[in-house]
Amino acid sequence: MNKSDLIESIAHSAQISKIAAERGLNGLLSTLSAAITEGKRVTLVGFGSFSVVDRAPRKGRNPKTGETVPIPPRRVVKFRPGKELAGKILCD
Incomplete structure (x- = not known):
């Protein structure tokens, strides 16, 4: 699964537009990247850390x-x- 497939899946499951799903995914990825770059641990309960x-x-x-x-x-x-x-x- 690539990024565009993931965006499409998020849009479908959340019943939102692909543009909104892409904004949400990009926001998540930039937040995760910033936290990891700072050396922080990021934990997503049920998924992993x-x-x-x-x-x-x-x-x-x-x-x-x-x-x-x-x-x-x-x-x-x-x-x-x-x-x-x-x-x-x-x-x-």
Whole structure:
């Protein structure tokens, strides 16, 4: 499912126009992005939570040459599904 499919689905299920659904989705995404950028945890009950975690530096391996390559530390976004979503995924 891509963004336009998601907008269409939101518009249909909420019985609103596609323009209103797009505005709502864009607002949600910009709010989530801003909060995650600030390092805040975002929890959507029943769906899951987004958080920023720090990855430690580590050693990787170039598969072509077999050479060991250092991988620098970095921050990544982590998603953890909520119980309700995880239950639906595991039962299907």
